[in-house]
Amino acid sequence: MKGRVLVVDDDADARGALAEALRDGGYTVETAADAFKGLGKVPDFAPDLMLTDLKMPGMDGLELLRKLRSGGYDLPVVVTTAFADVVTAVTALKQGAADYLTKPLDLTELSLVVAREMDRLRLRREAGLLRARLAERYSFRNLVGSSPAMQTVLKVLPQVAASKASVLITGEPGTGKELIAAAIHEHSPRAKEPFLKLHCAALAEPLLESELFGHENGALPGSSGRREGRLQQAAGGTLFLDEISALPPALQVRLLRFLQDHTFERMGGEETLDVDVRVIAASNHDLREEVAMGRFREDLFYRLNVVNVDLPPLRARPSDILALAIHFLRKYASEDGKPLEGFSDEALERLAAYEWPGNVRELENAIAHAVVLASGPRVTAAELPPNVGPAAVRTAGIRIPGSKMEDIERHAILTTLEATGGSTTKAADILGMSVRTVQYRLQQYHSAPKSELGAPTIISRRPD
Ligand SMILES: Nc1ncnc2c1ncn2[C@@H]1O[C@H](COP(=O)(O)OP(=O)(O)OP(=O)(O)O)[C@@H](O)[C@H]1O
Ligand SMILES: [Mg+2]
Incomplete structure (x- = not known):
């Protein structure tokens, strides 16, 4: 079977001729003498394509198209029209018709157009199926990534999550390193235990040391009493060390020791503590280069880099851009209580054309910005930040x-x-x-x- 076509035309001769030509071409055909009957046949016959006349008494072809769409049917519709009425045909195209044919019909053109629409439909269905299957296989809550580049990353995550090995997550700023670290923890056997974070660039050395390993009374200037560090607080769980390249040399040595035998002492402490913590580190600097420059210990690098998850920049996975944009639109629209449906075509073009130097974070900010400004049901290009667009406009x-x-x-x-x-x-x-x-x-x-x-x-x- 090549596909099902519903022919709607009030002219019995035209209807008959069309149906015959299509049946000769191998299609399954049903006909209807007016738009109401045509609409009525859609649910049961489930056509792959509709071919409808534009000028019909009662409901015309345009109205039929609108009713189909508002009823949730997205099948391709090809309209047929008298040669003199091409303007209406163009209106039909704007409202979502797939193509138009002028009467008297050229049967070769008819069969070409119908065959092309059927091909498109098949491709669309296959792509949709493929996407759905992939998404099912490697899907993580709140993590958008059906592009081939992200699927490569996501498909190793279940194994990474199951193991206890240290992980080094690399990628440009805003590519989702922290999100991936959290996903690894959530899918690991440690999911019920704590997931703690420490940003190595945020604190100067003595404070950073105390945050990581804790301190004894009097060991940290300006602070009294004993304090537990993140390592101890994260016992049984996962510690995420962000921007690990900023870890000072002395702390690199201490972290290395912990990774080797799970032991450490608090600042100023004698007692050796032994805790079970999985370490996930992240860096947006090339750590190998830091090693080559003598700023990062090579032995620590290998200890951390048992598993490397490298997140591609957003510009290297263009097919994720729109999926992420829609994901963030839903998120911010529901937070703001705005019933937004999506983006205008021009807005979509701008989103797709932009290079996103700030990666997913920049995209998220842009959508949050647009949701605040949005006044209609769809986010328009003017509501996006002005720099979002092709380089020449930017x-x-x-x-x-x-x-x-x-x-x-x-x-x-x-x-x-x-x-x-x-x-x-x-x-x-x-x-x-x-x-x-x-x-x-x-x-x-x-x-x-x-x-x-x-x-x-x-x-x-x-x-x-
Ligand atoms: N694949 C994704 N799906 C959904 N949201 C994402 C994805 N990747 C990133 N995000 C979101 O984008 C924002 C930035 O991600 P995240 O903070 O994980 O990036 P990062 O790589 O740690 O950045 P930085 O290097 O600046 O610390 C977050 O709000 C995160 O939730
Ligand atoms: Mg981060």
Whole structure:
């Protein structure tokens, strides 16, 4: 069976001819003489495609299309129309028709269009099925990632979670390192025990040491009494050490020892403590480079890096962008009590075109921002942060098209100067301008009133 087609046309001859041509082409066909009857046949016949005339007495083709969609049917609809009425056909396309055919019908064109729609439908169904199957296999609560790059990561998580080995999670800022650490803990046999975090870059050495290992009375200046460190508090569970590259050398030695034999002493303490804690570390610096530079102990690196989970930047997994955007839209819309349905087409295009230097965190902030501003049922492009979009539109208030040549030139000169560390000679060379022109322009920028040229010093705007 090649597929099921429902033909709706008030003209009996046209209906008959269409049905015959389609049956000859191997399709299963049902017909209806008006839009009401057509709608009535949809639930039982379950067509893969509908072919409907536009001009019909009673309910016309456009109305039929709207009723189908509002009833939740998303099957492709191809409309047929008199040659003179192409304007209505275009309206139908805008409202979601898949294509239109002009009458008198060309049977070759008919069979091409129907075959193409059936192909698309099949591909869509297969993709949907595949996605659903993958999502089922490696899904973690609150973790979006059906892209191939994320699936590679997620498929090892169950094994990683089951083992006791130390884990090093690497990835650019905002790629989800902490979220993955929490997911590993939640799916581990330690899930009921504590999951604690310590940010190694947030505290200076004596405090950091005390936070990690605890201290005895008087050992930490300015603090009295004995204090338990995170290692002890996390007993039986998992300790997440964020930005491990910031761990000072002396503490690197102490952590190494703990990883080797589970023992440590509190600051100023004699007693050797022995606790069972799984350590997950994260870094957005390349730790191997830190090792090569002599800033991070190689032995500690290997102890931590028993398992490495490397999170790809968002730009390397474009198919996750929209899924994440929808995930965050649901999250923030429900927090704000706003009944948002989704994004406008233009907003989706902008989200997809942007490079996301701040990765998932930046995307999350952008959506949170948009949800606050959203006034209609769909988030529009204008409600997204202004920098979100293709690179050309993003450049520091410069819009192409939309900016004057002199503003573009000013931007080019200032950005290039920034890149050359202020050398006008190098900048002139890169820009293919004379040094004197560059210098002259700079003088102009300094003396120009702001109203003419805008704020001259903003080179790039990044979201917060
Ligand atoms: N795959 C994902 N699915 C859903 N939410 C995600 C995903 N990845 C990241 N997030 C969300 O994005 C935000 C940033 O993630 P997270 O804090 O884990 O990043 P990070 O890599 O630890 O960043 P940093 O290096 O700056 O500490 C969090 O709110 C997190 O919940
Ligand atoms: Mg983090």
